[in-house]
Structure formats: structure tokens, C-alpha cells
Amino acid sequence: MILQSLKMAGKSIRANKPRALLTMLGIIIGVMSLVVLVSLVNGATSSVTNQIASMGNDMLTVSVSDDKGKPLKLSDLEQIAALESVTLAAPTTTASATAKQGADSYSVSVTGTTNAYFHIMKSELAKGRFLLDADQENNSRVVVLSYETADRIFGRSDVVGQTLKMDGVRYLIIGVLVEDTSLMSSFSQTYAVYVPYSVVERMSSGSGAGGMMQGGGSGSSSGISSFYAMASESSTIARAQIELTVEMLARFGNDEDAFSIRNQSSLSETLSSVTDTFALLLGGIAAISLVVGGIGIMNIMLVSVTERTREIGIRKAIGARKASITLQFLIEALVICLIGCFIGIVASGLVLMAVNLASGTSSYTFSGEILLIAVAFSTFIGIVFGLYPANKAARMRPIDALRYE
Amino acid sequence: MSAMLELVDVYKIYQVGDEEVRALNGVNLRVNEGDFVGIVGPSGSGKSTLMHILGCLDVADFGTYYLDGQPVEHFSANDLATIRNLRIGFVFQSFNLIGRMTIEENVELPLLYRRVKPAMRRALVDEALHQVGLYNRRKHTPSSVSGGQQQRAAIARAIVTNPSLILGDEPTGNLDSKTSAEIMEVFETLSSQGKTVVLITHDTQVASRARRIVHIMDGTVSEESIR
Ligand SMILES: Nc1ncnc2c1ncn2[C@@H]1O[C@H](COP(=O)(O)OP(=O)(O)O)[C@@H](O)[C@H]1O
Ligand SMILES: [Mg+2]
Numbered sequence: 001m002i003l004q005s006l007k008m009a010g011k012s013i014r015a016n017k018p019r020a021l022l023t024m025l026g027i028i029i030g031v032m033s034l035v036v037l038v039s040l041v042n043g044a045t046s047s048v049t050n051q052i053a054s055m056g057n058d059m060l061t062v063s064v065s066d067d068k069g070k071p072l073k074l075s076d077l078e079q080i081a082a083l084e085s086v087t088l089a090a091p092t093t094t095a096s097a098t099a100k101q102g103a104d105s106y107s108v109s110v111t112g113t114t115n116a117y118f119h120i121m122k123s124e125l126a127k128g129r130f131l132l133d134a135d136q137e138n139n140s141r142v143v144v145l146s147y148e149t150a151d152r153i154f155g156r157s158d159v160v161g162q163t164l165k166m167d168g169v170r171y172l173i174i175g176v177l178v179e180d181t182s183l184m185s186s187f188s189q190t191y192a193v194y195v196p197y198s199v200v201e202r203m204s205s206g207s208g209a210g211g212m213m214q215g216g217g218s219g220s221s222s223g224i225s226s227f228y229a230m231a232s233e234s235s236t237i238a239r240a241q242i243e244l245t246v247e248m249l250a251r252f253g254n255d256e257d258a259f260s261i262r263n264q265s266s267l268s269e270t271l272s273s274v275t276d277t278f279a280l281l282l283g284g285i286a287a288i289s290l291v292v293g294g295i296g297i298m299n300i301m302l303v304s305v306t307e308r309t310r311e312i313g314i315r316k317a318i319g320a321r322k323a324s325i326t327l328q329f330l331i332e333a334l335v336i337c338l339i340g341c342f343i344g345i346v347a348s349g350l351v352l353m354a355v356n357l358a359s360g361t362s363s364y365t366f367s368g369e370i371l372l373i374a375v376a377f378s379t380f381i382g383i384v385f386g387l388y389p390a391n392k393a394a395r396m397r398p399i400d401a402l403r404y405e
Numbered sequence: 406m407s408a409m410l411e412l413v414d415v416y417k418i419y420q421v422g423d424e425e426v427r428a429l430n431g432v433n434l435r436v437n438e439g440d441f442v443g444i445v446g447p448s449g450s451g452k453s454t455l456m457h458i459l460g461c462l463d464v465a466d467f468g469t470y471y472l473d474g475q476p477v478e479h480f481s482a483n484d485l486a487t488i489r490n491l492r493i494g495f496v497f498q499s500f501n502l503i504g505r506m507t508i509e510e511n512v513e514l515p516l517l518y519r520r521v522k523p524a525m526r527r528a529l530v531d532e533a534l535h536q537v538g539l540y541n542r543r544k545h546t547p548s549s550v551s552g553g554q555q556q557r558a559a560i561a562r563a564i565v566t567n568p569s570l571i572l573g574d575e576p577t578g579n580l581d582s583k584t585s586a587e588i589m590e591v592f593e594t595l596s597s598q599g600k601t602v603v604l605i606t607h608d609t610q611v612a613s614r615a616r617r618i619v620h621i622m623d624g625t626v627s628e629e630s631i632r
Contacts, residue, residue, distance in 0.1 A: 001517075001520065004517050011506070012505060314502075314503060315503075315514070315518075317460070317489060318495065318514055318515040318562065319487065319491070319515055319518045319519065320486060320490075321486045322486075397463075398463075402462070402497075
């Protein structure tokens with residue numbers, strides 16, 4: 001009976017192809033938005049998660065929102081690094097500046113930091129050297145460039161020994177980091193450069209010659225507003241976090257709100273909750289468009305039932321029971337949904353491949369799970385929105401249906 | 406002879422606005438097994454209403470319809486569907502074939518609702534098509550053959566399940582006189598094979614082919630003549 005209903009459904013769909021295709025369009029678009037959006041979000045999520053994981057699980061991010069008139073200095077960070085469970089601490093004061101090279105100017109993101117930063121971030125050098133302690137002491141106008149910055153500004157990475165002019169001041173390029181091959185970096189257009197913390201500090205406090213850099217720290221213009229700390233090898237990240245918290249509480253008069261300390265797992269948790277919300281939101285939008293597609297199917301099935309009233313009458317006269325009629329129209333709705341779903345999945349594959357070609361990286365995660373969800377949801381939509389028209393058909397009285405012109 | 410169909414004091418009353426239309430007004434009728442009955446009456450006399458009740462497409466408002474000695478009024482819609490499928494073959498004035506399906510698919514339909522196995526279906530469909538002389542047109546759709554051939558297809562569909570009762574509602578109403586005569590010959594052959602045939606018509610010429618003629622007027626069976 002189901003096989004026969006399938007044949008009948010195929011026949012009546014083929015009898016009016018343009019209409020069937022238009023009906024499917026809602027489902028096709030719904031499935032496409034579901035599969036494409038969720039695959040892209042999943043792709044972005046896993047790339048970010050990988051990046052966080054690659055940074056290691058031994059890093060703490062500390063930010064100070066209220067320094068209580070006792071700004072953190074480099075010497076304070078040395079004390080923190082001397083804690084038993086902490087090996088390194090590096091300031092991460094950021095500012096933006098305009099770099100000039102020939103006639104072109106670029107907006108660069110300047111991080112004022114120390115040698116420890118590169119060890120915490122596990123950076124590697126392509127050329128030259130990192131910032132050294134001597135650079136801090138001398139307020140040396142030296143700069144380390146990310147590979148991308150060097151490549152975009154100079155068109156090559158072999159630029160150690162040259163100078164870069166930022167906000168009108170010349171800096172000697174002492175090092176270039178290795179290329180960042182992660183997906184996020186290919187999307188990001190940031191020009192990252194690293195200068196001694198002492199240089200940024202002097203500029204943002206206004207004493208630097210011609211310095212126009214905008215300090216990144218709020219409310220603590222003359223201190224370190226954020227820094228990274230690395231847990232020592234013999235200790236755990238949790239221990240380091242506790243010890244650091246105690247230290248900071250003591251420094252800021254037991255005010256828990258004056259600062260915050262976050263570890264990698266809390267960072268990736270925040271991030272995954274953001275991407276999960278994002279996936280849910282996009283999935284929700286896709287689900288709504290699928291429901292709209294389902295309403296379209298119900299609409300067409302109702303028209304189809306009315307158009308075929310006489311056929312229903314004939315089928316009933318020759319002995320079709322209610323269940324047979326219900327099954328016939330339900331399967332027709334289901335077949336339309338599933339064909340639409342299949343077309344939508346194939347189209348999604350093509351769209352995602354096109355996105356990959358355009359971005360030059362693998363930017364999506366095409367999971368079997370999402371395909372399963374698409375098929376299950378389409379089936380659900382087909383049944384839910386097919387049931388009412390199918391029941392309407394099954395409930396017709398044979399003589400009324402036969403009389404219908 | 407046993408009564409195959411028996412109507413006892415059957416009424417069918419329609420309410421049209423505030424007027425009451427007695428489509429069947431106390432009909433008493435007995436049809437024996439193997440009878441060939443023509444029911445004749447003018448338009449609006451209640452013929453189709455009678456046919457719907459005999460064919461279990463509708464039930465009487467009052468009175469009882471016995472099919473093979475069993476009253477049918479308390480059967481559910483699904484039970485009636487099963488009875489129609491197993492015991493009754495319909496032939497309508499407007500053929501009532503499904504246009505999207507080929508002739509052989511139309512003929513096969515009642516067997517599908519009866520869950521007959523595919524090989525058996527093939528054999529029964531071919532046999533019915535041979536019987537009405539339409540085997541070589543089996544792959545055609547209804548609209549691509551003549552009216553007479555469509556009605557032959559409808560008859561094939563009616564007999565493919567080997568029903569004991571064949572009901573025709575003006576089966577020649579849409580056909581010219583030559584084709585009508587051919588279709589009536591098919592019914593005569595079926596009758597001679599022992600089927601019970603009840604034909605409804607307003608054409609006395611057509612009815613004269615039947616062995617027994619029942620006249621209906623204003624919802625009442627008024628007279629019978631037996632040849
Ligand atoms: N569904 C209905 N509603 C109201 N009146 C009806 C209905 N069906 C039939 N009638 C009336 O019942 C009478 C008999 O109709 P019908 O059985 O179709 O006659 P015939 O087939 O002999 O032309 C007619 O007066 C017709 O108008
Ligand atoms: Mg009539």
C-alpha cells in the first residue's frame with residue numbers, strides 16, 4: 001500500500017512539475033539556510049576553538065578595571081611572575097596608530113609588552129629577535145611585526161633593520177614573527193605590531209615626543225590595565241589562578257570587582273556559548289523558513305485536495321478506506337518535502353564548496369548530524385502540514401465528492 | 406430465489422431551504438440474484454439517489470436496505486467502503502476514470518484497495534480488459550480514447566474484482582445510439598454470465614434490454630413489467 005501510495009505521489013507530482021517545484025522552493029530554501037549557516041558557524045567555531053587550544057592551557061588573562069589609585073607597573077608584574085605557581089607575566093597594553101610606508105598609510109594595532117609575551121603566546125620568529133629587557137630600560141624605539149603586517153606593508157617579510165614610521169615616529173624593525181596559518185587570521189585584517197611596554201606607556205601618558213597613540217586602557221592611564229600570566233610547569237592553571245587572585249585581592253583592597261582573571265577554558269566556554277547562541281539563532285531562522293515552507297505545502301495540498309475531489313470520490317466508490325486516502329495525500333506531502341530537502345542539501349554542498357573556493361580555506365564543517373536534522377525536520381514538516389489536507393480528503397463523503405464538478 | 410437486494414420502505418429526504426424534497430418516498434424493491442433490472446424514470450424522479458443507496462454510497466434516512474439478507478444502515482464508512490470494494494461494481498454516466506492514470510492503472514485500482522498481489526492483479530486486469538475488448542488500448546490514458554472505450558474501461562474496472570452486483574447510473578447517457586447498443590451488449594453478456602445487473606436510465610430504449618423493468622416516479626416505485 002505504501003509502495004502504491006509512493007507511485008501515486010510520484011505520478012501526481014510529475015503531473016504538475018512547475019507547481020511541485022514552487023511548492024518545494026520553501027523547503028529547499030529552508031534546508032539550504034539550515035545546512036549552510038550551521039556548517040559555516042560550526043566551521044568558524046572549530047577553527048577558533050583549535051586556535052585557543054593551540055595557545056596552550058597554561059595562560060591567564062588579567063584585566064584591571066579599577067586600580068584604586070595604585071597603578072600596576074612593570075615591577076609589579078615581576079613580583080607576580082615571582083609567585084610560586086606563575087612563571088611569566090607580560091603587559092598587553094594596546095593602542096592604535098597610523099603607520100606610513102611610502103605614500104600609503106595603514107592603521108596598525110600596537111601592543112606594548114615585554115619579552116615574556118612572546119613566550120606566553122608561544123610565538124616563533126621568522127626573522128630577527130623579540131623585544132628584550134634592555135629595550136624596556138632604554139625606551140628603545142624598536143618594533144616586532146607580525147608576518148602579515150610585514151607582508152602587507154612591505155610586500156615581504158625580510159624587513160629586519162628597516163624602519164617603520166608610526167604616528168610620525170620612526171621605529172627600528174628588530175623582528176618578524178612566523179606566518180599565522182589559522183583561518184581566523186585570514187579573515188582578520190589587523191596589522192599587529194609589538195613595541196616595548198615602556199614606549200607605549202610614555203606615549204599614552206603624553207610625555208612621548210609627538211606621540212599621538214591612543215591608550216587602550218580605560219581608567220588607569222598610567223598603569224597596566226591588562227596582562228597575561230603563564231602558570232609554571234610544576235603547577236596547575238587552577239592553582240595559578242587562585243594564587244593570582246589572592247595576590248590581586250591583597251593589592252586592590254579585597255575588591256573582587258576591581259579586576260577579573262580568566263583562563264583558557266573560561267575563554268573557550270564564553271566563546272562556545274557565543275557560537276552556540278549564534279548557531280541556535282541561525283538554526284532558528286532556518287527552522288522558521290522551513291515552517292513557512294511547510295505552510296506553503298499545506299496550502300498547495302489543500303488546493304490539490306479540492307481539485308481532486310472527484311478523484312477522491314471515485315477512489316472511495318471503488319472501495320478506498322479512509323486510511324488509504326490519508327496515506328495517499330500524506331505521502332504526497334512527504335515526498336514533496338523530502339525531494340525539496342534532497343535538492344536543498346545538494347545545493348548547500350555546492351554553496352559551501354563555492355564559499356571554500358572563494359575564501360581559499362576550509363571554512364565549514366559539513367557534519368552528518370546537520371544532514372540528519374535537515375531530513376528529520378523536513379519529514380516532520382511534511383507530516384505536520386500534510387496531515388490536515390490528507391484528513392480533509394479522507395473525511396469527504398463519497399456521494400458529495402462524486403457530485404463535485 | 407433468494408433476494409440479493411431488498412429495500413423495505415426506504416426514505417431519503419433532503420432539506421432544501423425550508424422545503425423538504427423526498428427524493429425517495431417509501432421505496433420497496435427486491436432484486437434477486439442474477440436479475441437484470443432496468444430502473445426507468447424521468448429526470449429528478451430519484452434514480453441516482455436510489456442507486457447511491459443500492460451501491461452503499463449513501464444510507465437511507467428511514468427504512469432498511471438488506472444486502473444479501475444483512476441490513477447495512479449501521480455500518481461505518483470504512484465498512485461500507487469494504488462492501489463496495491468486495492461486492493459492487495459501479496459504472497457511471499460520466500465514466501469517472503482518473504485522467505492521470507492509464508486505462509490499465511484505472512482498472513487495477515480496486516484491486517490495490519483490496520491488497521491483491523501484483524502477479525494476480527496483472528492477470529485479473531488483463532482478463533477484464535480482454536472481456537471488454539480494450540486490451541490493446543490498456544496503455545492509453547482515458548482522454549486519448551473514445552467515449553465508448555472509456556465506458557468499456559469503466560466496466561472493466563467494475564468487473565475486475567468479480568463483484569456479485571453491477572450498478573450502472575445512466576451508463577449510456579453520454580454515448581451515441583450505436584455505441585450505447587454496444588455497451589448494452591456488454592451488460593447483457595455480464596448478465597448472461599450470472600451477474601446481478603441494475604441499470605438506471607431515463608431511456609426506455611436502453612431499459613428494454615433488461616429482463617425486468619422498474620418504473621420510478623417522484624421517489625416511489627410505481628410499476629414493474631417483466632419480459
Ligand atoms: N444532495 C441533495 N440535496 C438536495 N436535494 C437533492 C440532493 N440530491 C438529490 N436531490 C433532489 O432529489 C431529487 C431526486 O434526485 P436524483 O436522485 O438525482 O434524481 P434523478 O437521478 O432521477 O435525476 C431531485 O429533486 C433532486 O433535486
Ligand atoms: Mg441522476
